[in-house]
Amino acid sequence: MEFLQKLHIDNDNNGVSTGLEWPAANGEKLFSYSPVDGKLIAAASGADKSNYDAVIAKAKEAFAKWRLWPAPKRGEIVRQIGEALRNKKEELGKLVSYEMGKSLQEGYGEVQEMIDICDFAVGLSRQLHGLTMHSERPAHRMYEQYHPLGVVGIISAFNFPVAVWSWNSMLAWICGNVTVWKPSEKTPLCGIACQKIVAEIFAKNNVPEGVSNLVIGGRDVGEWMSNDVNVPLVSATGSTRMGKAVGAAVGARLGKSILELGGNNAIIISKDADLDMSLVGAVFGAVGTAGQRCTSTRRLIIHKDVYNTFTDKLKNAYKQLRIGNPLDEHNHVGPLIDKDAVTMYLSAIDKCKAEGGNFIVEGGEMTGDGFESGCYVKPCIAEVKNEYSIVQHETFAPILYVMKYDGIDDAIAMQNGVPQGLSSAIMTLNLREAEAFLSHAGSDCGIANVNIGTSGAEIGGAFGGEKETGGGRESGSDAWKAYMRRQTNTINYSTQLPLAQGIKFEF
Numbered sequence: 001m002e003f004l005q006k007l008h009i010d011n012d013n014n015g016v017s018t019g020l021e022w023p024a025a026n027g028e029k030l031f032s033y034s035p036v037d038g039k040l041i042a043a044a045s046g047a048d049k050s051n052y053d054a055v056i057a058k059a060k061e062a063f064a065k066w067r068l069w070p071a072p073k074r075g076e077i078v079r080q081i082g083e084a085l086r087n088k089k090e091e092l093g094k095l096v097s098y099e100m101g102k103s104l105q106e107g108y109g110e111v112q113e114m115i116d117i118c119d120f121a122v123g124l125s126r127q128l129h130g131l132t133m134h135s136e137r138p139a140h141r142m143y144e145q146y147h148p149l150g151v152v153g154i155i156s157a158f159n160f161p162v163a164v165w166s167w168n169s170m171l172a173w174i175c176g177n178v179t180v181w182k183p184s185e186k187t188p189l190c191g192i193a194c195q196k197i198v199a200e201i202f203a204k205n206n207v208p209e210g211v212s213n214l215v216i217g218g219r220d221v222g223e224w225m226s227n228d229v230n231v232p233l234v235s236a237t238g239s240t241r242m243g244k245a246v247g248a249a250v251g252a253r254l255g256k257s258i259l260e261l262g263g264n265n266a267i268i269i270s271k272d273a274d275l276d277m278s279l280v281g282a283v284f285g286a287v288g289t290a291g292q293r294c295t296s297t298r299r300l301i302i303h304k305d306v307y308n309t310f311t312d313k314l315k316n317a318y319k320q321l322r323i324g325n326p327l328d329e330h331n332h333v334g335p336l337i338d339k340d341a342v343t344m345y346l347s348a349i350d351k352c353k354a355e356g357g358n359f360i361v362e363g364g365e366m367t368g369d370g371f372e373s374g375c376y377v378k379p380c381i382a383e384v385k386n387e388y389s390i391v392q393h394e395t396f397a398p399i400l401y402v403m404k405y406d407g408i409d410d411a412i413a414m415q416n417g418v419p420q421g422l423s424s425a426i427m428t429l430n431l432r433e434a435e436a437f438l439s440h441a442g443s444d445c446g447i448a449n450v451n452i453g454t455s456g457a458e459i460g461g462a463f464g465g466e467k468e469t470g471g472g473r474e475s476g477s478d479a480w481k482a483y484m485r486r487q488t489n490t491i492n493y494s495t496q497l498p499l500a501q502g503i504k505f506e507f
């Protein structure tokens with residue numbers, strides 16, 4: 001396939017890199033099969049512990065030099081990476097679509113998110129501001145600075161195999177850090193392709209080897225990073241189970257972590273909603289990326305007066321969904337990531353039925369021509385109660401749960417009544433309801449939208465959520481602060497040494 005050649009992906013790839021150097025990987029080999037057609041795309045050799053240790057040593061060496069580069073100069077490098085990504089958007093978007101299975105448009109969209117975060121980071125490289133304060137002592141000055149942390153570990157998930165790494169790495173780099181990336185074992189080739197794009201730009205600009213590092217491998221690599229005092233910050237995106245393990249290990253050594261974990265996102269559809277607009281938000285949110293976004297819409301909380309009308313609209317829209325090869329732009333829904341994901345989807349449907357769920361759009365596996373990979377499923381819709389244990393759980397698949405409400409307070413309580421707290425939305429033209437939803441007594445999520453669905457956040461805002469979603473923030477706003485250490489500086493330019501709080505200490 002031409003796009004693989006253009007991205008320098010071979011049949012057998014090395015999965016350990018410090019930039020231009022690819023030291024021989026001694027760990028297990030990962031085989032990347034496309035969920036699109038079930039074919040083996042290529043293999044990638046993973047790292048063993050000695051590979052990992054060597055990468056960390058190189059990264060630390062690089063940090064000692066990279067942190068001395070003025071931040072806007074680091075920004076200039078990221079600007080060039082953004083340019084390289086613009087040039088490679090087509091190939092990289094295709095690889096994302098082929099290796100992960102999301103629609104081609106969404107593959108391109110993901111690369112666009114990378115370009116956007118590069119632009120954002122370039123500007124930010126001149127704005128790593130701290131505050132200044134007035135000292136309580138005469139002829140004293142106080143201010144704060146932000147300094148880089150060192151080696152930042154990045155653990156990313158299969159569903160956004162390139163964008164989430166870029167949110168973390170572009171910010172980490174302009175802040176003066178070096179990065180060690182463990183991509184999902186389900187999408188190693190996306191990791192290799194990104195590393196190659198970046199390494200070229202770094203080398204051209206004489207950036208030290210070891211600023212961008214790649215360590216392909218399984219769970220072990222995540223454990224090494226989480227337990228490693230040489231990695232002051234671990235940013236992990238994935239399941240709540242993984243995040244709890246990473247958070248506990250990093251916390252035990254009092255390191256820092258940014259956790260972006262599961263969501264169980266709901267849209268409240270008010271009786272005052274624009275129902276046509278709501279339909280687009282709900283359907284894209286539920287079936288886009290085959291329901292495998294952290295921000296995918298899992299639940300619709302619909303006002304009783306519009307419940308029948310809206311569920312009829314949903315049924316009608318679902319009839320028109322085209323399921324199939326995601327590289328064919330006519331299709332709306334591609335495959336799940338692998339057969340294990342199909343098994344989880346089927347078992348969630350069974351559990352939902354056992355708890356009393358009533359499927360108004362039936363699910364099931366797709367078989368026959370074009371579905372040979374065994375990873376394609378039908379998006380489905382079930383009428384449920386919010387308390388069902390399956391509804392309380394995040395299933396990474398296109399299963400949409402619908403439920404009825406009467407008053408807005410109940411709707412907000414249902415929206416909040418799950419362990420996760422990533423994204424949430426209300427569809428309403430009623431100002432009182434919208435403001436109540438956004439208020440301190442409203443949605444408890446990190447993202448709360450009005451007249452927009454739950455998925456498809458822009459990079460400019462801080463991205464992340466509360467409760468079991470982990471509390472971390474990535475991407476825009478002031479998320480960069482998590483990649484730096486804050487230092488308060490007090491300078492005395494007087495001839496005395498007055499003590500704070502007026503304390504007298506004489507001898």
Ligand code: UN1
Pocket residue numbers: 113159160164237292293294295454455456457458
């Ligand atoms: C994720 O699913 O981990 O808001 C990230 C969105 C995307 C990012 C999702 N911008 O849907």
